Amino acid sequence: MGNRELLENTKNLLSNYRQPPLVMVRGEGSRIWDADGREYLDYSGGIAVLSVGHCHPTLAAAIAKQAATLMHTSNLFYTDKALLLAHEITTRTGFSRVYFANSGTEANEALIKLGRRWHYEHGDKGRFELVSTHQSFHGRTMGAVTLTGQPKYHAGMGPMMGGVVHVAYDDLAAMDAVITDKTAAVILEPIQAEGGILVPSDGYLEGVRKLCDARGALLFFDEVQTGYGRTGRFLGREWSGVMPDACSLAKGIGGGFPLGAIALTEKLADGLPVGSHGSTFGGNPLACAAGLAVLEIFDAEKLVENARTLGDYLGAQLSEMASDTTLPAAVEMRGRGLLRGVRVAPEYDAMQVLAAMRNEGVLASTAGADVVRLAPALNTTKSDVDRVLAVLRAALAGATKKP
Template identity: 40%
Template sequence: MIASILPTYSRAPLTFVSGEGSWLTEQDGRRFLDLGAGIAVNALGHANPALVEALTTQAQAVWHLSNLYNIPAQQKLADALVDATFADTVFFTNSGTEACELAVKMARKYWYDKGQPDRGEIITFTGSFHGRSAAGIAAAGSEKMTKGFGPLLPGFTHLEFGDMAALAAAVTDQTAAVLIEPVQGEGGIRPVPDADLKAMRDLCDTHGALLIFDEVQCGMGRTGKLFAHEWAGVTPDIMMVAKGIGGGFPLGAVLATENAASGMTAGTHGSTYGGNPLACAVGAKVMEIIADDAFLAEVNRKAGLLRQKLEGLVAAHPDVFEAVRGAGLMLGLKCKAVNTDIVAAGYAQGVLTVPAADNVIRLLPPLTITDADIAAAVDKIDAAAAQLQGANA
C-alpha cells in the first residue's frame, strides 16, 4: 500500500521538531549539528530572530496579493539585487526549479525575437543539476535524472565537465546559451576554475551566445562572495538563484541584463505565488544581512577554519577520506568509504551531512555557524569516521 506521502525520498529515521542556529532537536530530545542547512537553504541558521521578525511583521499585514498588483516587499528585494549585481531586472519564483524553467525560456525567447527562432541550443555539462522539471532534467541529461521521463525536451547539448576544448568546438553562431553552475553541488562540490569561467564568457561574447549561471546552491554568500562567479571577475547574462535567498522560506529568482530579458514582455511568463509578500519580506532581510561586506568577511574566515580542520580530518582517516574540495562554506569531503555510510555514521554522532555524486559528502552549514560549532562538528565527523573504521576492522 502506497504511503500518504509519495515515496520519492528515502528518508533518514529522524524527525526534527525545532531548531536554533546551527542545531536541530529531534522529537526524542537529541540535538544534531546541522551541516546541511536544508541543502544550503537555511543560510542564516534555524529560527533566526531577524527573519522571524520580518516574516511575522509581514504576516500581520498581508500574505498574498498576486502579481496583478505592486508588491512593496518584492520591489525592495528586486532593487537590492539589481544594486548588488550585474542584473538590470529580476523575476521572482518559488524555487530553483522554476528559475531554471524561466532561464531556458528567456534564452530561447531572446533569439526568437532577434529573428533566429531556430537558435535554441543550450550547452550544459555532465554532473550538473538544474532541478527536476522537464527543462531541468533535460538540461542535466544524466540517466539517473531522465530515465523513464521521455520524450525529453530537445535542444540541449551535454559536454564533459571541465573539457574546455570540447566547449570551444561546440559553441557556434547557432548556440543560444551556455548554462553552468560555478560550483557544482549535487555533482560533488566541483568548482569551475576561474580561468574556465572567463573563457566561457569570452566564447559567448565571440559568438553572441548568452551565458547562464546557476547559482541556486552556490550563491547568496555560500562561497564567501555574494555570488560565486564574482571570484572570477566575470558576469553572466542570466542567473538562477534560490535556496539561501529565502533563508528557509520558499523563494527563487532569475536575474538578467536588460538585453537578455528583452524578449520577456507582458504575458510571456507568470507565477501565482512567485514574489509574494511573505517570501520577499524574508528575502529582503536575508539580502540585507548577507550582502554586507563584514558578514562575507566572516564567512571567509570561518571557511578557512573549517577547511583547515577538515584537512586534518582527512590526514587522520586516510582509509575513510581522500580529499577536501569546494569553496567558502560549500565544502565536500571526497570519500574512500561509501559516502552514505559516513552520513549514516554521522547520525549516530549527532551531525548532519548531505551525500552527493562522486562519493562526496557535502558540508553546507549555516553561514552563521560559530567557531565552537565548527570545532564540535569536525569532532563529530571524526568520531563517525572512527566508528566506521571500527565496524569494518
C-alpha cells in the same frame, strides 16, 4: 508525539525520498531537534538553504508581520516588498533586472525560456539550443531536469525536452566543439554542487564567456547553490570575475522560505515580453519580505565575510584530514567558503559516514555518490565547526570498507 508515533504516518507520504527515521520539530540557529527532544548540529543546512540559520528572530518576525499585513496579490499588482527586494538584489549583484519564482528549478525554467525567447525577439529564430554540462544539477521540472547532466534523473521520465546538448564540465575544448550558431545559451554552475562540489580550473569560466561572446550565445550561471554568500562571496561568479548575462538564485535567498529568482543584465531586459512568462505565486510579498529580512541579517551579521573566514578554516582542516594517511577513507577536500566536502575513497561508503555522524548528533548530506557535504548556516561559529570536524574525523576513522 515522539519520533516513533509520528513515523507511523510515513505510509501516507510518497516514498520518493530516503529519510532517516527521525522527525524534526524545531530549529534554532545551527541546531535542530527531533520529536524525541534530541539535539543535532545541522550542517546539512537544509541542502545549503539555511543562509541565516534556523528560525532567525529577525526573519521569523518579518514573516509574521508580513503574514498579517499582505500575503498575496498575484502579479496583477506591484507590491512594496517585491520592488524593494528586486532593488536590493540588483544593487548587490551588478545585474539590473529581477524576475521572481518560487524555487531553483522554476528559476532555471525562466532562464531556459529567456535564453530562447531573447534570440527570437532579436530576430534569430534558429537559436534554440541550450548547452549544459555532465554532472550538473539544475532541478526536477522537465526543462531543468533535461539540463541536469545526470542520467539517473532522466530514467523513465523521457522523452526529455529537445534542443539540449551536454558536454564535460571544466573542459574548454569540449565547450568549443558544441557552441554553434544554433546555441541560445550555455548554462553552468560556477561550482558543480550536487555533482560532487567540483570547483572548475582557473580560466574555465572566463574561457566559456569568450566562446559565448565570439559566437553570439548567452551565458547563464546557475547560482542556486553557490549564490547568497555560500562560497564566501555574494555570488559564486565573483571568484572568477566573469559576469554572465543572467543567473538563477534560490536556496539561501529566502533563508528557508520558498523563493527563487533570476537576475539579468540590461541587455536581456526585453527577453521575456509581457505575457511570455509568469507565475501566480512568484514574488509574493510574504516570500519577498523573507528575502529582505535575509539581506538585513546578512548586513548586520556580516555573513558573507563569516562564510569566507570560517570557510577558509574549515577547508584547511578538511584538506589536512584528506591528506592524513591514518584516515584512508578521506581522500580529497572539495569546495569553497561554506560549501565544502570530503570525498570518500571508493572502498568506503559516504552514507555510512553520514549515519555515524548522525549518531553523534551532527547532520550532513552527500553531494554526488561519494562526497560528504557540509553546507551549514552562514552564521555558524568556529566552535560548531570544530565539533563537526571532530565528529567527521571519528566517523571517517571508524568507517569500514564496503563488503
